[in-house]
Amino acid sequence: MAAEIHSRPQSSRPVLLNKIEGHSDGVNAAVLIPKEDGVITVSEDRTIRVWLKRDSGQYWPSIYHTVSSPCSCMSYHHESRRIFIGQDNGAVVEFLISEDFNKMNHVKTYPAHQNRVSDLIFSLESQWVISTGHDKSICWMSTQSGSMLGRHSFGSWASCLQYDSDTQHAFVGDHSGQITLLKLDEQTCSVITTLKGHEGSVGALYWDPVQRWLFSGASDNSVIMWDIGGRQGRTLLLQGHHEKVQALWYLPLTHQLVSCSADGGITVWNMETTREEAPQWLDSDSCQKCGQPFFWNIKQMWDSKTLGLRQHHCRKCGKAICGKCSSKRSTYPIMGFEFQVRMCDDCYDTIKEEDRTPLATFHEGKHNIAHMDMDPSRGLMVTCGSDRVVKVTHSSFTTFTDVFPKLKSITFCCGTENEMFSRMLMLLFLYTGSQSGLGFQQSIIKLKAYFILDEFVIGGKVQETSKASVAKSMEEADSLQEVKHTHTHTSFL
Secondary structure, three states: OEEEOOOOOOOOOOEEEEEEOOOOOOEEEEEEOOOOOEEEEEEOOOEEEEEEEOOOOOEEEEEEEEOOOOEEEEEEEOOOOEEEEEEOOOOEEEEEEOOOOOOEEEEEEEOOOOOOEEEEEEEOOOOEEEEEEOOOEEEEEEOOOOOEEEEEEOOOOEEEEEEEOOOOEEEEEEOOOEEEEEEEOOOOEEEEEEEEOOOOOEEEEEEEOOOOEEEEEEOOOEEEEEEOOOOOOOEEEEEOOOOOEEEEEEEOOOOEEEEEEOOOEEEEEEOOOOOOOOOOOOOOOEOOOOOOEEOOOHHHHHHHOOOOEOOEEOOOOOOEEOOHHHOEEEEEHHHOEEEEEEEOHHHHHHOOHHHHOOOEEEEEOOOOOOEEEEEOOOOEEEEEOOOOOEEEEEOOOOOOOOOOOOOOOOEEEOOOOOHHHHHHHHHHHHHHHHHHHOOOOHHHHHHHHHHHHHHHEEOOEEOOOOHHHHHHHHHHHHHHHHHHHHHHOOOOO
16 A cells, blocks of 8 residues: 655545446446455346456456346455345345356355345354345344344335444334334344434445444435444434435544435545534424414414414524524534525524535535445445446545645555554554654654554554544653653753
8 A cells, every 4th residue: 555645635536447337227236346456246137247357457247147136235245255145036145256256156045035125234253144125124044054033024114234243233224214223133133222313214324333333324315423332322414415315434544424325426524523413403383583473373373463484493503483584594514514504593693604614525426326335445436326337436535644744745655454454554654754754763763653553552452543633642742752851951862
């Protein structure tokens, strides 16, 4: 992996590398093959295809397999090369891909659902394949025996799924806009809670097990971050799309959320900044600013001999207001409103110009996006959708200039097989490299590298993933050392 450090942020616009065409119907899922120039796709045309990049730079199908029913979703496990395909007829089919990605053998067929499979996940730890379907159910099956272990039904189509292998908790989004948290066991399950916040069907979920954040996208064009980790049920509303949100991906090392919508919109959210929760909308029979009755308040209209007004809500304070008291619009990114929304006149006057600074960036995928997969270690993103097109783009959304502003045009190279630790090693090289440019001795450079590593890892486990937090700790350590140097009148070097 190589990184060039510049003195100012670089453009984060996704760059189209390849366009894969050839499907005769919509592509429902596409995943990047780790450590390979390859993509796996499943389509409504009943095909499973493995595309490998040739010397010509184009992707050609090395595997072209047709099944009995349209392919609706996919889960691929690279270490074991096992792939699970959900179908329109309710079945889940397991295949094993050869090491050279030129052959695929059938392993099992699981009779999972009575209707279309909407999403599925393979858990290596529990040896389960978990799936949701349009028969309003979630089921989990043993990949060893092929038998059904358990099933739970909902009141609406189950549309998307996420699973925490460590705790065996499943998150299921449905067409009513609800998200159900379940605890799965070998034969039974228990409902933990139901999350309600969307006004449209939930189309995408993403679970970050480190921060214990759940992200959901829905047909109401919004994204919600649910803090499952214990912060009193905190939720953050993010509105930055014009169409329904159908794909999500969270990048924990850079604290960025990537969301994609049906119109091709790609929004990158900065989740490291401090944000405010959007208020709950208040109920009232009259405007909470001027007191004028709303049109259903018959008694007050009769008493005041006036016509009722339409009810609106201020997005900043949540009060029920009339149109006259909310004549202005404004963005308010700290609360997730990247587009202009209704504000009452009082709240509008409190918003400063710096409060309108965007906390998200917007890009155009230029095609329908129903599914997305990312390989952050290579800066690659693949998107696909109903337009039958698969796009592979370079999506380096981040730079390291915010952590190391002293560096100008120095290039460092480092690499490991593990994505997280390769990023950490890069940070170590960047910090020590910047110090070496200032003339520090090698022993001190190594010591500082150990200090940084201690901020990231304790007892062999990752404890911190924020670049900003680590950089702040190092600055405080440097300041303390300078104070000590002043008092002792001795040189640390």
